[in-house]
Amino acid sequence: MKNEERKNGNETGEKNSKELPFEIDRRSVYKCVQCGTCRSVCPVFDAVGWESANTRGRMLIIKSLLEGRPPSEDVLPSLASCTTCGICAAKCPAGANPPEVVEAARAQLVKCGVTTEAQENLKSAVITYGNSFGETKDRKHWLSETERSKLPEKSGYVYFVGCFDSYRYPEFAKKTFGILQRFGVTLLPDEQCCASPLLRTGFKEDAEKVMKHNLDQIKKVGAHTIITSCAGCYTTLKNNYPEELRVISLPEFLAEHLEELNLKKLDLTVTYHDPCHLGRHNKVYDAPRKVIQAICTLKEMKNIKENARCCGGGGGVRIGYPDISLELARNRLQDVPESVDYIVTSCPLCVRNLRDAGGDIEVIDIVELVAMAIE
Amino acid sequence: MDITTEIRKIVGNRLSVSPSELYCYSSDASQVKGMPDYVVRPKSTDEVSRIVRLAYENEIPVTARGAGTGLAGGAVPVGGGIVLDMSGMNLILEIDIDNIQVVVEPGVIQDALNDALKPYGFFFPPNPGSSAMCTLGGMIAYNASGMRCVKYGTTRNYVRDLEVVLADGAVIHTGSKMLKSAAGYDLTQLIIGSEGTLGIVTKASLKIVPLPKTRKLVIASFENAEIAGQAVVKTFSNGVIPSACEILDRVSLQVLKRYDPNLVLPSEGDVLLFEVDGTDSSAREAAEQIMKVCAPIALSISLAESEKKMADIWAARKLVGAAVSRLDPTKSRIYVGEDVGVPIKQIPELLKRVQEIAEKFDLPAMKYGHIGDGNLHLALFIDVLNKDEWDRLNKAADLVHRTAIELGGTVSSEHGVGAARAEYMKAQWGPALEVMRAIKKTLDPKGILNPGKLGL
Numbered sequence: 045m046k047n048e049e050r051k052n053g054n055e056t057g058e059k060n061s062k063e064l065p066f067e068i069d070r071r072s073v074y075k076c077v078q079c080g081t082c083r084s085v086c087p088v089f090d091a092v093g094w095e096s097a098n099t100r101g102r103m104l105i106i107k108s109l110l111e112g113r114p115p116s117e118d119v120l121p122s123l124a125s126c127t128t129c130g131i132c133a134a135k136c137p138a139g140a141n142p143p144e145v146v147e148a149a150r151a152q153l154v155k156c157g158v159t160t161e162a163q164e165n166l167k168s169a170v171i172t173y174g175n176s177f178g179e180t181k182d183r184k185h186w187l188s189e190t191e192r193s194k195l196p197e198k199s200g201y202v203y204f205v206g207c208f209d210s211y212r213y214p215e216f217a218k219k220t221f222g223i224l225q226r227f228g229v230t231l232l233p234d235e236q237c238c239a240s241p242l243l244r245t246g247f248k249e250d251a252e253k254v255m256k257h258n259l260d261q262i263k264k265v266g267a268h269t270i271i272t273s274c275a276g277c278y279t280t281l282k283n284n285y286p287e288e289l290r291v292i293s294l295p296e297f298l299a300e301h302l303e304e305l306n307l308k309k310l311d312l313t314v315t316y317h318d319p320c321h322l323g324r325h326n327k328v329y330d331a332p333r334k335v336i337q338a339i340c341t342l343k344e345m346k347n348i349k350e351n352a353r354c355c356g357g358g359g360g361v362r363i364g365y366p367d368i369s370l371e372l373a374r375n376r377l378q379d380v381p382e383s384v385d386y387i388v389t390s391c392p393l394c395v396r397n398l399r400d401a402g403g404d405i406e407v408i409d410i411v412e413l414v415a416m417a418i419e
Numbered sequence: 420m421d422i423t424t425e426i427r428k429i430v431g432n433r434l435s436v437s438p439s440e441l442y443c444y445s446s447d448a449s450q451v452k453g454m455p456d457y458v459v460r461p462k463s464t465d466e467v468s469r470i471v472r473l474a475y476e477n478e479i480p481v482t483a484r485g486a487g488t489g490l491a492g493g494a495v496p497v498g499g500g501i502v503l504d505m506s507g508m509n510l511i512l513e514i515d516i517d518n519i520q521v522v523v524e525p526g527v528i529q530d531a532l533n534d535a536l537k538p539y540g541f542f543f544p545p546n547p548g549s550s551a552m553c554t555l556g557g558m559i560a561y562n563a564s565g566m567r568c569v570k571y572g573t574t575r576n577y578v579r580d581l582e583v584v585l586a587d588g589a590v591i592h593t594g595s596k597m598l599k600s601a602a603g604y605d606l607t608q609l610i611i612g613s614e615g616t617l618g619i620v621t622k623a624s625l626k627i628v629p630l631p632k633t634r635k636l637v638i639a640s641f642e643n644a645e646i647a648g649q650a651v652v653k654t655f656s657n658g659v660i661p662s663a664c665e666i667l668d669r670v671s672l673q674v675l676k677r678y679d680p681n682l683v684l685p686s687e688g689d690v691l692l693f694e695v696d697g698t699d700s701s702a703r704e705a706a707e708q709i710m711k712v713c714a715p716i717a718l719s720i721s722l723a724e725s726e727k728k729m730a731d732i733w734a735a736r737k738l739v740g741a742a743v744s745r746l747d748p749t750k751s752r753i754y755v756g757e758d759v760g761v762p763i764k765q766i767p768e769l770l771k772r773v774q775e776i777a778e779k780f781d782l783p784a785m786k787y788g789h790i791g792d793g794n795l796h797l798a799l800f801i802d803v804l805n806k807d808e809w810d811r812l813n814k815a816a817d818l819v820h821r822t823a824i825e826l827g828g829t830v831s832s833e834h835g836v837g838a839a840r841a842e843y844m845k846a847q848w849g850p851a852l853e854v855m856r857a858i859k860k861t862l863d864p865k866g867i868l869n870p871g872k873l874g875l
Contacts, residue, residue: 070804075751077751080486080552081549093506094443094460094504095487096437122439122440137741
């Protein structure tokens with residue numbers, strides 16, 4: 045991947061954009077003073093090596109669009125390959141927030157008709173099927189019909205399952221809901237994708253429709269608190285849905301109810317991978333660690349919390365640039381300490397990417413560790 | 420001949436002509452701009468040599484680039500042509516502790532080298548603020564230094580040998596692993612600081628030194644920057660050589676405190692940071708002597724000994740240059756007039772005149788830098804959307820450069836001349852510039868290597 049040539053727009057027959065102005069808050073872009081600090085941390089740059097694949101390059105390209113360069117597909121390998129992990133924002137001395145700028149730029153590109161095929165497929169899956177995979181089966185297929193029929197219609201607490209746990213890791217959903225049910229938590233009658241994939245990849249208007257659907261469902265149930273085990277859903281529900289909604293992550297919920305869970309100690313040593321959208325974006329660092337340490341020994345990775353490196357699974361990169369995405373995951377596995385039994389994380393996207401990277405140590409979701417300590 | 424095809428024969432898909440990619444290589448951290456026609460990421464000396472030969476035969480400009488953190492447009496291809504992104508040649512080829520040196524490729528990051536050396540108890544001292552991302556090749560090309568220059572010197576003091584690709588593609592070595600040599604011209608020193616105008620460095624042997632046993636930090640504040648400057652002069656004339664001697668004026672201090680409110684720094688005045696290193700007793704003795712010298716004219720003095728406290732202060736200090744936007748989100752720090760230097764005795768005068776210039780043009784300014792070696796980093800900040808502020812900024816920077824020359828100093832102490840300061844070379848060097856031009860003409864008769872730089 046490092047050596048892969050950046051596609052030449054002309055050679056690949058780029059399509060030019062519709063004649064629309066490219067608008068974005070200029071100050072947010074001009075905050076970047078091009079010092080290059082982000083080069084030292086951008087995980088995509090680390091894997092790709094071209095200047096356009098780091099944050100400074102992305103900010104420069106966005107600046108060029110603002111200054112009149114017509115948006116074209118030529119910008120996509122740069123702007124669509126950001127995982128929005130936010131480590132550049134955490135390190136930026138000038139206080140720029142590149143993930144926000146990149147997302148705003150993607151939204152403008154969508155308006156101008158400049159998108160990748162992967163982006164379009166993702167959007168179409170969410171809009172048509174209500175999930176990011178284009179799955180047609182019932183979202184609650186992991187529950188038996190009897191279980192489904194017994195779900196409380198009203199509750200203050202809802203478990204927002206997410207596309208990943210619903211369709212790729214139903215065992216996580218089962219275990220999570222198994223725990224949460226004890227606390228009177230229910231499911232939405234017709235949950236759809238949280239809209240994270242749409243928001244991260246620039247489809248703001250389409251995202252509004254999906255969010256409205258979920259909000260109506262939440263109102264129907266009468267929930268005031270949403271619990272989610274996916275970092276992508278968490279940051280979206282917390283930061284893109286109306287503020288009055290109380291959103292907590294599964295690790296936070298578990299940490300709050302440790303005593304009631306009555307967990308047994310396990311003779312294990314595990315490490316913990318901070319998902320970017322749970323950790324750096326929302327500062328949920330302590331809760332998962334508290335849960336893990338209530339069960340077993342925690343041995344930290346080389347880079348943790350605000351310095352944790354991205355697994356490569358977010359920002360639409362996994363679907364758009366799978367090779368880059370997996371290289372990020374392999375790089376992240378380099379941070380795993382020696383002699384640990386499991387790599388624990390709290391996001392199904394991270395689980396999948398880190399598993400697919402093919403390390404020797406099993407990657408599990410925090411709910412699996414908790415389930416072991418309950419059984 | 421189709422140049423794209425020819426380049427691709429050499430580096431395969433490590434060539435880009437994508438408009439977006441080219442745009443990303445059209446600037447560095449300065450205000451200089453210039454679009455390349457090709458960006459190439461070589462992996463070996465042979466590839467660099469073949470690309471340069473191709474460029475020589477076809478009279479195409481070649482500009483080498485490291486991490487693009489330069490502040491003078493040195494890596495910006497103002498004449499178009501090929502940009503050689505050397506950052507992919509990033510192997511530490513040899514750590515030779517017996518000969519206390521290392522052999523590196525030019526794309527190795529400064530911090531990465533020091534991380535690799537730490538287990539051996541050694542380090543490579545020149546440490547620019549950009550050490551987390553800048554490359555050793557870039558440091559050699561611009562004779563970079565940093566905070567510890569006052570005791571440890573600049574990159575120039577650490578290079579033993581360079582492998583250099585010349586303008587026609589020929590490859591030479593300029594030195595050896597020897598500590599000294601009395602045979603012939605010192606081409607190593609000629610290449611260092613030549614900003615890629617005489618050849619392209621593809622390998623370097625660098626001297627390393629043992630890590631000091633301990634470091635201590637004296638933090639002293641003064642009523643104004645001029646008095647701080649006097650304290651520096653007094654310290655040196657008393658025979659103390661700190662390992663770093665930095666000034667942070669009151670505006671820089673506000674910025675740093677905004678960046679990290681927990682930083683232990685004085686709340687008033689202009690501040691000097693004196694770092695001393697060595698054994699515990701020698702460092703203590705030096706720290707005490709500095710405190711004694713400064714006491715009569717300082718507002719406050721304290722000593723930091725905890726590694727964490729010192730590391731936090733230095734980490735914040737390294738980022739102060741770009742952090743100004745945190746003080747006022749509508750202002751950005753623009754790197755112009757940011758690297759002047761004067762003889763140490765002239766520091767108080769420079770500080771006074773720089774402040775007057777900033778006031779004359781009504782520009783907020785931060786003054787910080789390696790005051791111990793006479794190097795002042797002036798940070799002027801403006802609203803980048805305001806054209807009038809740009810005009811005033813450029814006029815102020817021009818005056819700052821001319822003031823430094825008038826005081827017997829230099830327009831650049833460690834960032835280089837590039838294109839940004841090329842116009843001052845005649846004023847600073849007089850007839851010596853003609854000698855530089857003659858050297859350039861001999862080594863690069865077709866003028867393909869980084870044209871438009873150094874006022875050549």
